[in-house]
Amino acid sequence: MTIKGVLFDFSGTLFRVESTESWLRAVLTDARLALPEPELLRTAEALERAGALPGGAFPVEPPTGEPGELWAVRDRSAEHHRAAYTGLSRRVTLPDPALHDALYDRHMTPPAWSPYPDAAEVLAALRERGVAIGVVSNIGWDLRPIFRAHGLDPYVGAYVLSYEHGIQKPDPRLFAIACEALGVDARDTLMVGDDRRADGGAAALGCGVHFVDHLPAAERPDGLRPVLDLIG
Incomplete structure (x- = not known):
């Protein structure tokens, strides 16, 4: 796909x-x-x-x-x-x-937060390829200032945060909101996360799912780069 x-x-x-x-x-x-x-x-x-x-x-x-x-x-x-x-x-x-x-x-x-070493590189490469990018998070506060402070906000087309919708992953509705916000079909979308249960909920919509290891940043310098190999 x-x-x-x-x-x-x-x-x-x-x-x-x-x-x-x-x-x-x-x-x-x-x-x-x-x-x-x-x-x-x-x-x-x-x-x-x-x-x-x-x-x-x-x-x-x-x-x-x-x-x-x-x-x-x-x-x-x-x-x-x-x-x-x-x-x-x-x-x-x-x-x-x-x-x-x-x-x-x-x-x-x-x-309090550090981006993974390859985060900016991967997000930039996706944008260069014309891929829409969204952030879907189970969270109780607005993370947008974190992205702005670390220079990653320009790459993100939509933020879908659980507390703003009263819905938590793995509920497929949260991923559906994100796909709609980006204007992409779920079947043409990849969800990348570290929680097999929560992030795996995207599969119910037909999204592809790719998991990364939840490790300290210094121990995972290039964990996101395989995402680029999955983009057709």
């Missing part, structure tokens, strides 16, 4: 969030608070085990009961997303309770 449009996931596909340790250090610095190094490292590890960093590791112990119900729909609204992740953060004791919201706010800033 000839690919006329490519949809990309955000976190773990085009961008990678900073480490939990970097995330915590930045917020403590902004708050002018300090922890002894061993305590800081223990706290960062506890936050990672809790799954408190959006875009980072999933909780080692997933929430149950009402928190679990919120976790399941966290990407359907900004309110759900903040409540779910700050709820996980509050499993960990921090020197100031205000830091839980500060951590959440930090993860929405451009310095």
Whole structure:
């Protein structure tokens, strides 16, 4: 098939969030608070085990009961997303309770994210070939400023974000919205993501699907380049 449009996931596909340790250090610095190094490292590890960093590791112990119900729909609204992740953060004791919201706010800033090394190259090559590009993300906040800050926004023709539509991947409706926004048929579209369940939902529409590994940026320097080989 000839690919006329490519949809990309955000976190773990085009961008990678900073480490939990970097995330915590930045917020403590902004708050002018300090922890002894061993305590800081223990706290960062506890936050990672809790799954408190959006875009980072999933909780080692997933929430149950009402928190679990919120976790399941966290990407359907900004309110759900903040409540779910700050709820996980509050499993960990921090020197100031205000830091839980500060951590959440930090993860929405451009310095918290790095594009994968080959992201700009691949997006530019697709645009040069006349391929329409969209971003489809399960998320609870506006990621467009991240793309603008890192110079990738000019390549993107449409952003379809779960919280803006009240629909989460793998629901095929989210991918259908993206295809319509780009003016491409789903059967002529490739979805690129790192989550086989969520991103694999595009296959129900007839989209092709290609998966990449969710790794630190330095460990995946050219994971997106195979996409160019899939374009007819």
